[in-house]
Amino acid sequence: MTNSTTYLFFTGKGGVGKTSLACATAVELADSGKVVLLVSTDPASNLKDVLECAVDENINPVNGIKNLFAVNINPEYSAEEYRNRVTKSFEDTATQDEIKKIREGLSGACTTEIASFDEFSRFVSGEIEGEKFDVIVFDTAPTGHTLRLLELPAAWSSFTEQNPNGASCLGPTSALKSGRERYHKVVSKLRDSSLTTYYLVSKPDKASLKEASRTSNELKELGMFNQRLLINGVFKSVEKDDLLAGKIEAMATDQLGSVPENLKLLPLKTFPLLPYNVLGIDKLRSLFNVELQKAISERVPSNAEVSPQRLQGIDRLTEELCLNQHHGLIMTMGKGGVGKTITASAIAVLLARKGFEVLLTTTDPAAHLQDFIAQLGGLPASLTVERIDPKIETQRYIENILEYRGQGKSEDAKKLISEDLKSPCTEEVAVFHAFSKAINMAKRKFVVIDTAPTGHTLLLLDTAGSYHRDIMKNNSNASRLKTPYMFLQDPVLSKIILVSLPETTPMREAASLQMDLKRAGIEPYAWVINQSLAMLSGISDPLLKSRAHAELEVINVIKTTYAERIFGIPFIAEKNILPILLNGR
Structure with missing residues (x-):
């Protein structure tokens, strides 16, 4: 160019x-x-x-x-x-x-x-x-x-x-x-x-x-x-x-x-x-x-036959997530564009269809959640779909802080507080507050969170860690508190789902994220491999066969090196993916 x-x-x-x-x-x-x-x-x-x-x-x-x-x-x-x-x-x-x-x-x-x-x-x-x-x-x-x-x-x-x-x-x-x-x-x-x-x-x-x-x-x-x-x-x-x-x-x-x-x-x-x-x-x-x-x-193999990979689907993952459990936090994480949103949407709908009360929300600034949900004719009555909108959360946070810190203050003092809250970082704090509220709701219902791409999510978790350390240090009743960070570290209450495409770069990024999470005391529950050609049979196009063949090595590395539990979503060549996925393909 x-x-x-x-x-x-x-x-x-x-x-x-x-x-x-x-x-x-x-x-x-x-x-x-x-x-x-x-x-x-x-x-x-x-x-x-x-x-x-x-x-x-x-x-x-x-x-x-x-x-x-x-x-x-x-x-x-x-x-x-x-x-x-x-x-x-x-x-x-x-x-x-x-x-x-x-x-x-x-x-x-x-x-x-x-x-x-x-x-x-x-x-x-x-x-x-x-x-x-x-x-x-x-x-x-x-x-x-x-x-x-x-x-x-x-x-x-x-x-x-x-x-x-x-x-x-x-x-x-x-x-x-x-x-x-x-x-x-x-x-x-x-x-x-x-x-x-x-x-x-x-x-x-x-x-x-x-x-x-x-x-x-x-x-x-x-x-x-x-x-x-x-x-x-x-x-x-x-x-x-x-x-x-x-x-x-x-x-x-x-x-x-x-x-x-x-x-x-x-x-x-x-x-x-x-x-x-x-x-x-x-x-x-x-x-x-x-x-x-x-x-x-x-030089790329195009005629090699690929035996379809038999990976358990989202329906089986959902069965495991609600086994002996009626509430909890489920978060999909991974590189941008790997399928976190479709995975979160499918899990949330399947849980709701089983009669559980479910909140589906997203922390992604680009928020494509509604695009998938709109593909369904209607939603289960027990499913609520929301979005942690940075602009709305920031305005809500500013109003709450002004009300709390402005009590009994002069107009000049209130003006100073308002100026202080114009910091670009106020949005980060506001989003974390909304994130913490969603986590707290998981104590009584299933909360499924479609997270932002990896880097942004790590910043959010870093805020959770900083908040946790501050609370533990400065609160005399800290031993009885359960911060959002501690909630994420609890493998019974929180299930982290790492989503990857069957390609080298998304796999490596998910593996790196897994290491970061483990260092923070957060153990991922499972991996989901999305858009897999290798899960399909009957492919004859040379280019598609080449890509399906290349997936085999990546899937094998995930199975043998990174994931105790692995689930898959086959490549779906349709505009409306979610209804097809929910119907068992």
């Missing part, structure tokens, strides 16, 4: 191929002689898997590619650096106990997000040290997190001017204040079409095109107009007698013919579904090289 700007952002729904296209673009630009930096802003980055090269929080060259460098914005590393900058200014005036207290106050997800932004802004403002880069390519986190990140420059440049005394959830803004000019510079560059291009990445399906449409509008509201649309994974059948292949191609063609109106105005480029996973430099180069695609495809 040709490029004429310095900053390139790849954004879109989880699982659409943002990382592959961002890496392929970076490789192509480096091959053309430009000095390129590839930056991941995703808390659950998988750059190292795609590049097949170590990538960390330091800028390092990518093996085998001249002029290409890569770096991850590590949220925890950035947060620690931020805490160090904040506390350094107090070293001469505060005691060690006071400094320790300040550090503890900066241990939550709010600090993690603003610190990540602080780091991100350096790459746009031109303040990074070392190599001079011609182009900086950003592989962004799934859309909800990305939009939050892009909103922060404007929000914080305003906030540091209007609230110099600091935000209650962050502590002093002194570590940000010195960068106020930087934030204005960042906002200006992000809005400058001669400097910045936004690539909206989608698959040829309704959900990801809808997400791209929403993203396009929200970027325009932020003054970011230089956008391009990339549709990835367009399938063309080879074996015309394969009914499944015909359905998949027809669905893709239909979606390409009904692209949302605002996206039709954007320059469009499509990329084919390939018979191999795009991992490694050679395969990344093939994304823009048809001849290389053919050469690699010829």
